Amino acid sequence: MSKKRKHDDHEEHVDESWLIPYADLLTLLLALFIVLYSMNSIDVKKFEEMSQAFSIALSNGSGVLELPSIVQEGEDPTKKEKTGDDKKDEKNQESEAQMNELIKQEQAELEDLKKKIDDYIDKNGLTSDLETKLNMSQLLITISDNALFAPAQASIKPESKELATAIATMLTQYPNYDVIVAGHTDDTPINNFQFRSNWDLSSMRAVRFMDVMLENKKLDPKRFSAIGYGEYHPVAGNDTAAGKAKNRRVEVSILHTYVNQANPQTLKVDGTAAQ
DSSP states (O other), X not given: OOOOOOOOOOOOOOOOTTHHHHHHHHHHHHHHHHHHHHGGGOOHHHHHXXXXXXXXXXXXXXXXXXXXXXXXXXXXXXXXXXXXXXXXXXXHHHHHHHHHHHHXXXXXXXXXXXXXXXXXXXXXXXXXXXXXXXXXXXXEEEEEGGGTBOTTOOSBOGGGHHHHHHHHHHHTTOTTSOXXXXXXXXXXXXXSSSOSSHHHHHHHHHHHHHHHHTTSTTSOGGGEEEEEOTTSSOSSOTTSHHHHHHHSEEEEEEEOSSOOTTSOOOBOTTSOBOO
C-alpha cells in the first residue's frame, strides 16, 4: 500500500510591496505637474504655502519650491505694478521739482536782463521810445519806429544802430534763449518801388533790425527769427496820430524755454503773451 506523500511545498506568491512607493511616487509626480501647470497664473501667498507643505511632506524642510529664484520670479504682478507706479510718481515729482527750479532760474535771468535794458533806457533818455514787459512767457522789448527808421523806410538810422548793438551785447550774457524780432505798421497803405504793401515794410524792418543785432558774432543765428505782421496786430486805434504811432513798432521777444504750467500763458503767433 503506497504511502501518501505530504506536500510541504507552498505556492509561491509575487511580492507586491513595491506598489506602495510606486503609487506614492505617481501621486507626487501628478501633484508636481499640477503645480507647474498652475504657475502661469500663480498666487504668491498660495505658492509659499504650497512650498512649505511640500517641504514638510518631503521631510527635509528645504524643497526645491523654496529656492529664492523661483519665488522671486513668481512675485505678485499687482505688487510689481504698484511698485512701478510708486517709482513713476517719485520720478514725476523729481522732474517737476527740476522743472520748477529751471523756471525760477530763467525768470531770475530775464528779470536781470530787463533791469539792464531799463537802466540803458533811462541812461540814454529813451523812455518815450522803448518799453519792456516781462511775464511768464517772454521778455518783450517794444521799440517805436521813430527811434529806428525814417518814415516809410526800412534802413535803420545810423544813430539808432547803437540801440540794436546794445541789446545784442546784453543778450550775449544769456545765449540760451530764442529771440523773435517782429515788425508792425499802422494801417496807412504803402505801394512804391521798394515796398508793395505793409507786409513788405514790416518784414524788412524786422530783418534789418535783426541784421544789426547779429553783427555780434557771439550770438547764435539759429536762435533768431524775423517776421512781419503789417498793420494786422495793432496795439492802439488807427483813427488818431498817436494811435498810429504806437502801432508802428518793432518788438523783440526773448522767449522762456520752460513755461510754468501753474500759470498757463501761451504765446500768440505774434510773440505776445495770451492773457
